[in-house]
Amino acid sequence: METIVFSLLNGIIYGLLLFMLSSGLTLIFSMMGILNFAHASFYMLGAYFAYSIGSVTGFWVALFLAPVLVGVAGAAVERFGLRRLHAEGHVAELLFTFGLAYIIEEIVKIVWGKIAVPYKVPAALDFPLFELFGSQYPAYRIFMLVVSLAMLFALWYLLKRTRIGLIIQAALTHPNMVAHLGHNVQRIFMLVFAAGCALAGLAGVIGGNYLVTEPSMAFTIGPIVFVVVVVGGMGSLEGAFIASLLIGIMQTFAISVDATFSDLFGWLGLSASSELGGISIPSLAPTLPYLLLVLMLMFRPRGLMGAREF
Amino acid sequence: MNQQGTVLDTVSDLGPSRRAKFTRRVLPFIIMAVLLIVIPMLGPSRTALSLLNAIGINIVFALSFNILLGQTGLLSFGHAVYFGLGGYTAMHAMNWIEYADGGFWGSYPMFALPLVGFAGGAFAGALIGWPSCRRAGIPFSMISLGIAELVAATGLIFVSFFGGEEGITGDRMNGVEMFGLNLGQVHQVYWFIAFWTFVGTVAMYAFTRTPLGRLTQAVRDNPQRVEFVGYDPQQVRYLAFIASGGFAGLAGGMSAVNYEIFTPEALSLAPSGLVILMAYIGGIRYFAGPILGAILLTYMQTNLSDFSEAWLLYLGLLFIAMVLFAPGGLAGVVIDVTNRLGKPGAVQQFVKGLVAVATGMIAFFGVVILIEIAVRLTNGHGEVFQPFGIGLPSTSLMSWAIGVCLVAIGVFGLKFTTKQVGER
Incomplete structure (x- = not known):
């Protein structure tokens, strides 16, 4: 019972973090057809910016300033890089963002060093909030939960209840019509790209000190975010939400299960001493998202909630 | 019947000649084989x-x-x-x-x-x-x-x-x-x-x-x-x-x-x-x-x-530059240059191209200086970047200014010259 509750809680928090990353990616992807390979690099930039700004001004200023800076960087990337490549097709854009991910990682290594920086949880939130089954639960994780849910609500409100959201939704499916109505679609694209990057930056700010802030963090989480987008379905924020939670919970549960293949499939005659039987479930946890991705693309290519195959 | 024959003849004429086939499909491999054999002879x-x-x-x-x-x-x-x-x-x-x-x-x-x-x-x-x-x-x-x-x-x-x-x-x-x-x-x-x-x-x-x-x-x-x-x-x-x-x-x-x-x-x-x-x-x-x-x-x-x-950063920059400006890659650049050489006004174009390359090199040097002094500033070994024997200490504002200036001159010059090459 204890493990289940804790895994569920941690899984939801991890899943919400994934959603914060993937929501921006999904929006950008469905709007411009660009699968931004460097999206997780903006997440990393968010964490590092927050570390640097936070060491001067404290965490709370960084919480607002770092995502804005990341958003500005994203807008610049769209304006001066991706826009030039739009006519070349999606593969060229994918290659561009792939190269960008390399460059951002190297720049981070030069500016902040090759090892992890001591980006810590702010002292104001560094205390156990409540006690459950005799173990303490850190307040910062609940803070992450609150920030993620606030972001989720804000995004939902912006997209579904405001005029801006209406135009963005229209530009998703009918960019030419929106342009004919007098909206600057290129600028909408740039703003969505910037907003998506800023969301990734925010995820970096609150996730960097929860996980670890190091130059390889982008390449660790980046592919998982792709998995979320593909599993959730093209252009579907609801799908991305479900997929994020699914993967978050699945991974935390797999880590906490203390079993091997032989325990699970012993009734098939798999012995614990054989190589296959000796594989433990926690060691498989990192591969689960990719397994899900491959299965999904093979059997249901439009994803959980996607309206069309992509 | 006769007419059909002539049509077929002209169609076959459209294909590459034997010589073209040889120089394009066989000769490169002969050169490659010769190179592979000659290299170990150079010791x-x-x-x-x-x-x-x-x-x-x-x-x-x-x-x-x-x-x-x-x-x-x-x-x-x-x-x-x-x-x-x-x-x-x-x-x-x-x-x-x-x-x-x-x-x-x-x-x-x-x-x-x-x-x-x-x-x-x-x-x-x-x-x-x-x-x-x-x-x-x-x-x-x-x-x-x-x-x-x-x-x-x-x-x-x-x-x-x-x-x-x-x-x-x-x-x-x-x-x-x-x-x-x-x-x-x-x-x-x-x-x-x-x-x-x-x-x-x-x-x-x-x-x-x-x-x-x-x-x-x-x-x-x-x-x-x-x-x-x-x-x-x-x-x-x-x-x-x-x-x-x-x-x-x-x-x-x-x-x-x-x-x-x-x-x-x-x-x-x-x-x-x-x-x-x-x-x-x-x-x-x-x-x-x-x-x-x-x-x-x-x-x-x-x-x-x-x-x-x-060096990985240079590699990444090279890659991005290729994606943005030369989608044909190095081979594309080589073929583009050789194609233009035989055309009228080639000399003029060549000179303009050289100027563009020179300004590009200025920008590149600026980028190298900026990257290298940044590396030396943060890695904590305390070395000084010395291109051609000129010391550029990472802590002095002067080195950074030189780098930024070179990049600015190069980028500006490149914009100017590429415009001219494009207009011909």
Whole structure:
């Protein structure tokens, strides 16, 4: 019972973090057809910016300033890089963002060093909030939960209840019509790209000190975010939400299960001493998202909630 | 009847002449063979030879990748999977040869080990390819990424095949000798690598000339139309995928013999990324492009990393610059320049081009200065960057100003000159 509750809680928090990353990616992807390979690099930039700004001004200023800076960087990337490549097709854009991910990682290594920086949880939130089954639960994780849910609500409100959201939704499916109505679609694209990057930056700010802030963090989480987008379905924020939670919970549960293949499939005659039987479930946890991705693309290519195959 | 004959005659005249066929399809390979034979006569050092061996492996690997990206239009993020699986198969075969008691492996020459790698890579391609090749474009790239992560993770789980983190090792000086080579010394390995590089390159070029090779290009450009004509694009992609996996496995087999060790790192995302850079920087639209890219990047990898900590950053910048400004890669630039040389006003254009290159170099120097002083500022070794004996201390504002100024002059100049070249 204890493990289940804790895994569920941690899984939801991890899943919400994934959603914060993937929501921006999904929006950008469905709007411009660009699968931004460097999206997780903006997440990393968010964490590092927050570390640097936070060491001067404290965490709370960084919480607002770092995502804005990341958003500005994203807008610049769209304006001066991706826009030039739009006519070349999606593969060229994918290659561009792939190269960008390399460059951002190297720049981070030069500016902040090759090892992890001591980006810590702010002292104001560094205390156990409540006690459950005799173990303490850190307040910062609940803070992450609150920030993620606030972001989720804000995004939902912006997209579904405001005029801006209406135009963005229209530009998703009918960019030419929106342009004919007098909206600057290129600028909408740039703003969505910037907003998506800023969301990734925010995820970096609150996730960097929860996980670890190091130059390889982008390449660790980046592919998982792709998995979320593909599993959730093209252009579907609801799908991305479900997929994020699914993967978050699945991974935390797999880590906490203390079993091997032989325990699970012993009734098939798999012995614990054989190589296959000796594989433990926690060691498989990192591969689960990719397994899900491959299965999904093979059997249901439009994803959980996607309206069309992509 | 007579009229039909003349129509056919004119049609056949449209094809390349025998001479053009020879200079375009045969001569480059003769030059390549001559180069491969002449190089060891120049007496290269052991380091140079091992660099050449690494280049040969990467040439085959990058060319095999280009069967997918350049020819079929499939961007794979996990091509090292086939390189690695082929290499692992070859590595196991190497050990089977060593401990063989007669039988098939007892009479199998070590020299032909890359063929085992080819079989391994093609088999992996045949297994993984079918679900991957259903769609081109982004879904294909995503599946390749997922599979690459999966295989890289299994590489650490299944110790009996992949050997855990230490990998598996072997000894190449076993089995039947071929061409009198026992593969002991590095110059003997050179002949082995040169042979298989040549064979691989010719075979892959021959593949592009087959009807299947032609169809892959059609599938890249217009899959709907291919389907309309009566071919199944998925099948064409699948066959190209198997061929590409096979040649990647061939490169893996060459690597197994050259290094005598294979670790799960060979399957990971890093070499998969590097092969994308190699093929693209060289030029994916031309057959010879990946060869240029493989030579340049392997050279950079071994030599530039001694000069600068930030060599990967330079590589990334080069790649981005290529994607943005020269999608044809190095090969495209070379062909563009040679095409323009014969045209009227070539001298004028050439001068303008030189000016553009010069201003580009100014910007490049500025970038180098900025990167290098930044590296020295943060790595804490306290060195001073000294290009041409001029000391540029990282802490002085002057060095930063010089760097920024050079970049500004270069970028501004480049904008001005490229405008003129474009206007002609």
